[in-house]
Amino acid sequence: MTGLLAYAWLLPLAPLVVFAIVLATGRKLPKNVVAGMGIGVMFAIFVASMGMLWAVAQGARFEGSVPWIEMKGVVIEVGILVDPLSVLMLIVVSFVSLLVQIYSLGYMADEERFRWYYGAISLFTAAMLGVVLSDGWLLMYMCWEIMGLASFLLIGFWFETEVASKAATKAFMVTRFGDVGFGLALAIMWFSAGTFTFEAVFKLVESGAWAGPTLVVATLLLFMGAMGKSAQFPLHVWLPDAMAGPTPGSALIHAATMVAAGVYLVARSFPLFEANPQTLTVVATIGAITAVMAALIATSVDDIKKVLAYSTISQLGLMMLALGVGSWVAAIFHLMTHAFFKALLFLAAGSVIHGTHTQDVREMGGLWRKMPWTTAVWVIGALSLAGIPPLAGFWSKDEILLTAFHKEQWGFLAVGLVVAMLTAFYMGRSTFLAFFAKPGATSKTDHAHESSWVMLGPLVALATITVVIGLVNSPMFGFAFGAYLGEHASGMNLSLAAVAVGAALAGIAYAYAMYQRGKANPDWYMRNRGIAPVLTKQFWIDDVYQRVIVAPTLVIAGVFRGMDVAVVDGVVRGFGKVGMVVSALLAKFDRGVVDGAVDGLGNGVIDGGRETRKIETGNVQTYLLLLVASIVVLLWVFAR
Amino acid sequence: MTQAILFYLYAAIALAGAIVLVRARNLLHGALGLFATIIAIGGLFLLLGSEFLAAMQLFVYGGAITVLIMFALMLAGPRVNSEDQPSRAVYWLAGIVSAAFFVAVALVLWRTEWHLSAPVVHDTASIAEILFSRYVLPFEIAGLSLTIALIGSIVIAREDDVLGDGTDGSDAPVGSTALPEDEGGLA
Amino acid sequence: MIGLNHYLLLGAALFVVGLYGALTSKSALRVVICVELILNAVNLNLAAFSSYVAPKQAVGMNFVIFLMVVAAAEIGLALAIIISLNRSNDIDAIDTIRRLRG
Numbered sequence: 003m004t005g006l007l008a009y010a011w012l013l014p015l016a017p018l019v020v021f022a023i024v025l026a027t028g029r030k031l032p033k034n035v036v037a038g039m040g041i042g043v044m045f046a047i048f049v050a051s052m053g054m055l056w057a058v059a060q061g062a063r064f065e066g067s068v069p070w071i072e073m074k075g076v077v078i079e080v081g082i083l084v085d086p087l088s089v090l091m092l093i094v095v096s097f098v099s100l101l102v103q104i105y106s107l108g109y110m111a112d113e114e115r116f117r118w119y120y121g122a123i124s125l126f127t128a129a130m131l132g133v134v135l136s137d138g139w140l141l142m143y144m145c146w147e148i149m150g151l152a153s154f155l156l157i158g159f160w161f162e163t164e165v166a167s168k169a170a171t172k173a174f175m176v177t178r179f180g181d182v183g184f185g186l187a188l189a190i191m192w193f194s195a196g197t198f199t200f201e202a203v204f205k206l207v208e209s210g211a212w213a214g215p216t217l218v219v220a221t222l223l224l225f226m227g228a229m230g231k232s233a234q235f236p237l238h239v240w241l242p243d244a245m246a247g248p249t250p251g252s253a254l255i256h257a258a259t260m261v262a263a264g265v266y267l268v269a270r271s272f273p274l275f276e277a278n279p280q281t282l283t284v285v286a287t288i289g290a291i292t293a294v295m296a297a298l299i300a301t302s303v304d305d306i307k308k309v310l311a312y313s314t315i316s317q318l319g320l321m322m323l324a325l326g327v328g329s330w331v332a333a334i335f336h337l338m339t340h341a342f343f344k345a346l347l348f349l350a351a352g353s354v355i356h357g358t359h360t361q362d363v364r365e366m367g368g369l370w371r372k373m374p375w376t377t378a379v380w381v382i383g384a385l386s387l388a389g390i391p392p393l394a395g396f397w398s399k400d401e402i403l404l405t406a407f408h409k410e411q412w413g414f415l416a417v418g419l420v421v422a423m424l425t426a427f428y429m430g431r432s433t434f435l436a437f438f439a440k441p442g443a444t445s446k447t448d449h450a451h452e453s454s455w456v457m458l459g460p461l462v463a464l465a466t467i468t469v470v471i472g473l474v475n476s477p478m479f480g481f482a483f484g485a486y487l488g489e490h491a492s493g494m495n496l497s498l499a500a501v502a503v504g505a506a507l508a509g510i511a512y513a514y515a516m517y518q519r520g521k522a523n524p525d526w527y528m529r530n531r532g533i534a535p536v537l538t539k540q541f542w543i544d545d546v547y548q549r550v551i552v553a554p555t556l557v558i559a560g561v562f563r564g565m566d567v568a569v570v571d572g573v574v575r576g577f578g579k580v581g582m583v584v585s586a587l588l589a590k591f592d593r594g595v596v597d598g599a600v601d602g603l604g605n606g607v608i609d610g611g612r613e614t615r616k617i618e619t620g621n622v623q624t625y626l627l628l629l630v631a632s633i634v635v636l637l638w639v640f641a642r
Numbered sequence: 643m644t645q646a647i648l649f650y651l652y653a654a655i656a657l658a659g660a661i662v663l664v665r666a667r668n669l670l671h672g673a674l675g676l677f678a679t680i681i682a683i684g685g686l687f688l689l690l691g692s693e694f695l696a697a698m699q700l701f702v703y704g705g706a707i708t709v710l711i712m713f714a715l716m717l718a719g720p721r722v723n724s725e726d727q728p729s730r731a732v733y734w735l736a737g738i739v740s741a742a743f744f745v746a747v748a749l750v751l752w753r754t755e756w757h758l759s760a761p762v763v764h765d766t767a768s769i770a771e772i773l774f775s776r777y778v779l780p781f782e783i784a785g786l787s788l789t790i791a792l793i794g795s796i797v798i799a800r801e802d803d804v805l806g807d808g809t810d811g812s813d814a815p816v817g818s819t820a821l822p823e824d825e826g827g828l829a
Numbered sequence: 830m831i832g833l834n835h836y837l838l839l840g841a842a843l844f845v846v847g848l849y850g851a852l853t854s855k856s857a858l859r860v861v862i863c864v865e866l867i868l869n870a871v872n873l874n875l876a877a878f879s880s881y882v883a884p885k886q887a888v889g890m891n892f893v894i895f896l897m898v899v900a901a902a903e904i905g906l907a908l909a910i911i912i913s914l915n916r917s918n919d920i921d922a923i924d925t926i927r928r929l930r931g
Contacts, residue, residue, distance in 0.1 A: 587731040623852055623860075630848060631739050637746040641753070649831045653839045660843050660866055664850035669859055676862055679843070683869050686836070690880045692890055702897050703869070707904055711862060714908040717915075736852035744845040751837050758833060758881050769887045769894070777891050784898040791902030795909035 006053050007064035007084040010135055013050065013092065014145070016043045017128040024121030036117040037107055040124050044100040047131070051092040058089045059486060065137055067199070083137035083200065086487050087334065091134035091266060094338050095259050097467075098345045099127045101460035102254040105349050108457040109250050109356060119159060119248065126152035130259050134266065138198035139188055139224075142267070146184065146231070149260055150177050156251040157244045169243035176240040180230015187223035190216055204273045213277070221274050221281040224267065225288075232264025232318045235292040241315055245307040249355060252307065253348030257314050258341040265321045265337050269330040276328070286326020290417040292319030297424035301431065305361045306351050309432045313387065313425065314344055320402060320421060327414055329405035331489040335475055336402055339386070339394035342471055346464035347383040350376050353453040353461065354436065363432050367441035372450040375458050377437045379465040384433050386468050388426035389506045391499075397472030400499050407498055419505050426506035430513025439518055584624060648689060656682035670715055677708045694766040836877035843870035857914070861907040868900045 020039050023031075067081020103123060110119050129152055132145030158170030188198065194216045195203050206212040228234070233241035244256045255261070268275060268285065275281050293316045300312035317340050324333035353376045354369065355361055370377040386393035389400070399422060406415040452458075475483035477494055655678055662675030684699035773781055847866035854860050872893045879889025 584735075587729070587735060626848075627736065627739055627852055630743050630852075634739065634742045634746045637750060641746075641750050646831050649835060653835075656839065656843060657846070660846040660850075663859075663862060663866060664846055664853070669856060669862075672859060673862060676866060679866060680869065683873055686839075686873060687876055689831075690836070690876050692876060692880070692887075695876060695890055695893055698894065698897060699872075702901060703865075707865065707901065710904060710908060711858075711865075714858060714912060717912055733853055736849050740845045740849040740852070743848065744841055747841040747844075748838060751834055751841070756833055756882060759884050769890050772887050773891050773894065777895075780895060784895055788898055788902050791906050795905045798906070799909035799912050 006050065007057060007062060008066060010054065010064065010084045011082045013047050014128045014131040014135060016047060017124040017131070020124040021121045021128065024117055024124070029117065031117065033116050036120050037103065040120040041100065041103045043124070044096055044103055044127065048093070048096040048100050051089060051096050054084060054089045055093060058084065058086050065201070067137055078140065079138070079199065080141045081137040081199070082135045084135070087270065088134045090334065090338065090487070092131065094341045095127065095130050095134065098258045098341055099123065099254055101463060102250045102345065102349070105352070105457050105460040106250045108454045109352055110248060115159070119251070122152055122155045122159070123251065123254065126156065126255055126260070130263070133263055138200060139191065139271075140198040143184055143188060146227070146263065147181065149263065150174065150181065150231075153177070153244070153255050153260055156255060157247040159247050159251065163246070166246040169240075169246040173240035173244045176237050177230040180227045180237050183223040183226025183230070187220045187227065190220040190223065194220070200270065207274055207277050217274065218278050218281060221271070221278050222284065224271055224274070225281065225285055228264030228267045229288065230264070231267070232261050232322070233315045234264070234288050234319060234322060235295055238292060238296065238315045242308050242311045245305070245311050249307065249348060249352030253345045253352065257310065257348045258345040261314060261318060262321070262337045262341060265318060265325065265333055268322070268325045269334050272325070272330045275325070282326050282328065284326075286323050286411070286414055289319045289322025289326055290414055292316065293323060293421045294417060294424070297421050297428065300428040301424065304363050306354065306363050306432060306436060307348070307361055309363070309428060310344070310347055310351060313428065316421060316425065317344070317387075320399070320418065323414055323418065324402040324405060327406045327409050327411045329402070329489075331484050331487050332398070332401040332405045334487065335483055336398035339398040339468075339472055342464055343383045343386040343394055343468045346379060346461065346468055347387065349457070349461050349464065350380040350383060353457055354380075356453055356457070357450045363435040366436040367439045369437045369450060373452045375452060376461070379461045380437065381433065382465045382468055384429040388429050388510060389422050389502060391503060392469070392472065394468050394472035396503070397475055400494070400502060401475060403498055403502055404495055407495060419502060422502050423505040423509040426509030427513050430510040431517050434513060434517040584627070588621065588624060645689060648685070652682040652685040652689070655679070656686070670712075673708065673711050673715060676711070677704060680704045680708065692769070694769055833877055833881040837874060840870045840874040840877065843873065857911050861904060861911065865900060865904060868896060872896055
């Protein structure tokens with residue numbers, strides 16, 4: 003079984019081949035064949051990952067690299083690293099990707115670009131597998147960027163609509179901003195450590211050979227990359243807009259896996275961060291701000307996908323908080339459980355959208371009668387997210403709170419509890435509004451119908467996982483998860499768990515009172531002048547960007563445009579005139595078309611840009627003349 | 643000494659032929675001028691010590707290409723021979739640019755220090771040796787491209803309905819659309 | 830004594846005459862013939878370089894052979910185009926062919 007690990011490099015290549023086939027064949031292959039390839043490959047990867055889990059759990063490990071760039075005295079290697087963490091991520095990614103692809107058979111069935119969708123999903127999965135398997139930051143960065151590209155493609159899947167194309171651009175730009183940090187971190191790493199592989203750099207940091215300000219800056223820049231990808235404040239603005247893509251794609255990329263890559267990056271680089279307590283404080287603080295802010299916004303959003311998007315941001319903030327207070331195992335545990343139950347919630351939301359053709363919770367209501375299965379799995383996911391035992395979310399959230407408790411980070415512990423309550427509240431709100439409350443006047447649920455089994459199957463599978471997966475790090479199984487990742491069990495604090503569950507129940511109860519019993523109608527926030535504007539405007543962060551970044555950029559662009567008009571166009575006009583003079587000379591014998599030249603000359607003064615084309619007389623001899631004249635000028639300048 | 647005399651003789655013939663080509667009113671005379679130039683350059687190749695190139699020059703240029711040009715001249719009919727003359731401005735402009743180019747090249751030659759070696763006679767074998775070893779792939783590609791060009795010329799010049807769409811397979815719209823456009827444009 | 834520069838100057842002169850012809854001629858056919866002249870001038874330069882600068886390897890000579898191939902292909906195609914234009918549009922004047930116009 004150990005020998006299997008050496009072939010792990012095949013895993014990212016397989017979906018890449020699928021993508022290449024889709025790209026090459028276009029519409030020639032039947033839809034079922036394309037989907038079958040994607041699903042089959044993913045299933046094989048999942049099975050292989052399970053085999054690797056078995057091997058790795060027994061202590062096997064593999065690291066192999068090949069030289070990639072060889073220059074004078076410099077060798078840059080790329081390779082793969084198979085250890086417990088990467089195998090765990092392999093399983094999460096391949097499993098969610100598998101279920102999402104099966105689900106998409108139903109959800110995307112009528113889609114024109116069905117094949118392209120599977121191609122993009124395969125490309126994404128390949129890149130994500132590359133990220134988790136790479137043995138150094140360089141290869142990781144490359145796959146990271148491909149992942150961003152795949153995300154861009156899927157957000158902009160319906161690029162005909164302005165919303166989707168704008169959202170795709172925004173996501174690309176904002177995450178790129180973070181990636182610039184990642185790239186700079188790589189540069190610093192190269193000059194300070196001289197290598198990109200995890201092992202080598204960790205050794206340097208451990209021995210103190212690399213320390214000081216460059217290390218601090220490098221970790222902060224790495225975290226910047228993580229912030230962009232994991233939608234941390236203030237770079238979170240792209241994720242809600244990213245919901246313009248197809249829902250299953252959102253489930254895979256913008257809920258379960260890609261956005262968690264930032265958390266994975268920090269967890270993987272943890273020895274670097276551990277050496278810098280100040281960076282860890284930054285990580286925890288950013289995580290805390292993100293978690294609270296996104297949870298608050300989520301309480302006021304009516305779009306069911308955007309609720310989940312803000313919830314994702316909030317939970318990612320919680321993971322960052324866990325990393326910041328010093329437990330990467332807790333963060334990865336929450337990453338894993340979150341991947342499952344958030345994918346579940348997204349796919350359930352997709353099922354709702356598929357059945358009702360609306361995304362607005364105010365236009366739903368009473369869906370539990372019409373979509374019993376969807377309701378059941380949604381409730382499981384929502385309870386898990388709210389942190390109700392024994393569902394997955396409870397265990398992982400408890401782990402994070404417990405870490406903060408042990409490290410006596412009381413502020414962050416309080417933040418965690420507040421977020422837990424807010425989470426329970428907004429999930430309660432959307433659950434009651436969409437599934438249990440009486441349909442309102444604007445309801446569109448009359449024709450709602452349960453989805454087909456090809457969509458419900460993955461939902462049920464994910465729901466089952468959500469129920470049981472949390473137990474792997476529970477006292478019942480001896481905290482197997484922590485042991486697997488090589489960290490001592492932190493035990494369990496019953497009173498802390500009770501407080502957390504109490505907070506969650508309070509949140510649910512409040513949501514029940516407000517939305518199910520009608521103590522407040524859904525427009526409550528709109529009418530409440532105190533906080534409504536803050537929340538519905540998402541803390542004005544988008545507006546601030548608009549004012550501070552977009553508007554000045556436009557002003558600067560305007561200035562450059564002015565320069566363009568004044569200087570460049572002037573030059574262009576000059577060229578135009580030269581062309582005109584030459585042309586005019588030739589024009590004399592050209593059936594007396596002189597007045598055309600005069601006309602053109604007049605126009606040239608008015609509109610320089612249009613005049614340059616007049617150099618292109620179409621007369622080969624003019625071209626030749628100008629060519630030779632230019633050569634003479636160049637000879638004069640350079641060979642003088 | 644003989645070499646110098648032969649060089650100047652050939653150079654004079656070549657230049658004279660070239661000028662005839664450029665200035666002759668009748669293009670047929672021009673083509674004959676080119677023929678003279680080609681022969682003279684063949685002679686220069688001999689002086690440079692490559693009898694193979696000289697032979698090739700005579701076969702390919704002096705034989706095939708000149709005959710091809712003559713052939714085209716006959717086919718194209720009398721119109722080609724009686725072209726109207728361009729304006730004086732064009733002559734001046736072209737003359738100035740050409741002269742400037744010559745001066746520029748001459749200056750560059752003047753200033754360049756060549757690393758000369760003693761001339762060697764290139765027999766056919768030494769050319770063949772390198773052509774069929776180091777340059778065998780370009781050689782094959784050259785043959786291929788020549789074939790393609792041959793097929794292309796046949797397709798372009800065919801008179802019958804090649805495309806089967808009522809046109810004659812040649813690029814009919816070229817002149818017909820270009821001519822009216824001249825009126826409004828700048829030329 | 831005849832040196833490299835003599836050949837190069839002669840090549841440049843032939844080139845410039847060909848250039849002048851290509852620039853001034855109104856007949857497409859004459860332009861094509863002038864281009865042949867230019868190619869010949871280049872051939873002369875290559876052969877001269879080959880025998881004066883690097884006489885051990887006959888590289889320049891080989892280039893001349895390749896250029897001859899190119900020239901043959903070029904003139905074949907060019908004449909075909911001219912004949913075709915001539916037949917369908919009754920034109921030969923090169924300045925009336927201006928599809929490339931911007």
